[in-house]
Amino acid sequence: MTSSSERIEIQGLSRSFSGRAVVSDVSLQVAAGQVMCLLGPSGCGKSTTLRMIAGVETPDQGRILIDGQPVFDAGVNLPPEARGVGLMFQDFALFPHLTVAGNVAFGLVGDKATKLRRVEELLEKVGLSGFGSKHPHELSGGEQQRVALIRALAPKPRVMLMDEPFSGLDNRLRDGIRDATLEVLKAEGAAVLLVTHEPEEAMRMADEIALMRGGQIVQRGAPYNIYNAPVDRAAAAFFSDINVIRGRSTGALTETPFGAFLTPGHLDGGEVDIVIRPQHLKIDFDRAGRGPNPTVSEGSPARGIVQRARYLGHASLVEFRMEFDGSILTASVPGVFLPKPDTVLWLMIRRDRCYVFPAA
Numbered sequence: 001m002t003s004s005s006e007r008i009e010i011q012g013l014s015r016s017f018s019g020r021a022v023v024s025d026v027s028l029q030v031a032a033g034q035v036m037c038l039l040g041p042s043g044c045g046k047s048t049t050l051r052m053i054a055g056v057e058t059p060d061q062g063r064i065l066i067d068g069q070p071v072f073d074a075g076v077n078l079p080p081e082a083r084g085v086g087l088m089f090q091d092f093a094l095f096p097h098l099t100v101a102g103n104v105a106f107g108l109v110g111d112k113a114t115k116l117r118r119v120e121e122l123l124e125k126v127g128l129s130g131f132g133s134k135h136p137h138e139l140s141g142g143e144q145q146r147v148a149l150i151r152a153l154a155p156k157p158r159v160m161l162m163d164e165p166f167s168g169l170d171n172r173l174r175d176g177i178r179d180a181t182l183e184v185l186k187a188e189g190a191a192v193l194l195v196t197h198e199p200e201e202a203m204r205m206a207d208e209i210a211l212m213r214g215g216q217i218v219q220r221g222a223p224y225n226i227y228n229a230p231v232d233r234a235a236a237a238f239f240s241d242i243n244v245i246r247g248r249s250t251g252a253l254t255e256t257p258f259g260a261f262l263t264p265g266h267l268d269g270g271e272v273d274i275v276i277r278p279q280h281l282k283i284d285f286d287r288a289g290r291g292p293n294p295t296v297s298e299g300s301p302a303r304g305i306v307q308r309a310r311y312l313g314h315a316s317l318v319e320f321r322m323e324f325d326g327s328i329l330t331a332s333v334p335g336v337f338l339p340k341p342d343t344v345l346w347l348m349i350r351r352d353r354c355y356v357f358p359a360a
């Protein structure tokens with residue numbers, strides 16, 4: 001069943017603590033050269049999953065194969081150092097008595113000149129050239145984290161397990177370090193399993209995202225698919241603010257103040273949530289009490305009154321109180337659009353950009 005390109009393969013992995021299931025029947029595969037992000041809210045079991053693969057936590061059930069070889073299975077439980085994986089954990093620690101260069105070179109084999117070259121090359125990649133002779137206590141937290149990162153990358157592991165490796169870095173620095181890390185890992189063709197609770201980080205890093213919730217993987221796919229075809233309302237809400245319009249599906253059609261939505265496959269007479277991201281609400285001006293004409297792709301407009309508008313740099317966020325029921329909807333508009341509070345505007349919803357789920 002295991003294909004040779006799978007570097008990490010886990011099957012039916014489960015773990016409970018004091019009778020509470022923290023990881024339930026998790027299966028996934030990561031191929032050589034692939035970055036898989038395990039994404040989910042705090043406490044959903046991401047670190048526990050990674051720790052079991054690393055061998056520092058013992059599963060109650062399941063199998064773990066690295067490079068096609070069982071490292072955890074019936075009668076098999078290899079210690080971490082025998083699993084052949086590189087680790088970068090949330091709570092990394094540098095060796096305090098070694099210099100930066102000593103730390104980075106720690107897992108390297110070969111002659112001194114080769115090691116030095118590798119160390120210098122990696123230090124440069126993360127903006128720490130010239131830091132080699134310093135000791136960890138002379139570095140800032142973010143600098144220490146970068147050293148820990150390249151220490152893990154240095155031996156060119158075929159499998160890399162990373163748990164929130166960029167969490168301590170400030171925003172500006174983080175993007176550069178992420179890109180440099182990806183570059184190194186891709187160049188080595190490593191299989192990477194990266195844990196994060198930040199959707200933007202997963203979208204930026206991953207070839208594939210495994211979305212986790214309550215100890216289970218609820219959806220898997222490329223970032224584009226996960227973002228644009230969420231499996232449920234919570235999966236949609238994990239990636240951005242969402243707007244929800246509640247309706248009742250009758251004969252595969254749901255009537256709303258924004259016109260009718262096609263809702264095939266939903267229980268006749270059942271409540272549905274029509275979910276729309278802020279950037280997919282369309283705003284139009286009021287023309288003496290009238291809005292734009294209804295269209296097939298956008299339905300009918302509904303009137304809203306601006307509550308407040310904020311400028312975020314790349315976009316403006318406008319909050320509306322809707323006339324039809326007093327509910328609040330939020331629209332995001334590229335660039336600068338800052339209508340005054342109490343301005344009357346009309347909102348429309350692109351049919352191809354909304355998701356319909358059974359009411360939560």
Ligand SMILES: Nc1ncnc2c1ncn2[C@@H]1O[C@H](COP(=O)(O)OP(=O)(O)OP(=O)(O)O)[C@@H](O)[C@H]1O
Pocket residue numbers: 017018022040041042043044045046047048049197
């Ligand atoms: N050794 C342990 N003993 C008891 N409970 C544990 C243990 N390790 C983890 N847990 C619990 O299991 C749950 C999942 O923990 P885990 O660290 O896997 O979450 P996470 O998804 O990594 O969250 P975060 O994003 O906050 O790091 C948590 O409720 C945690 O308290």
Ligand SMILES: [Mg+2]
Pocket residue numbers: 046047048090163
């Ligand atoms: Mg964690």
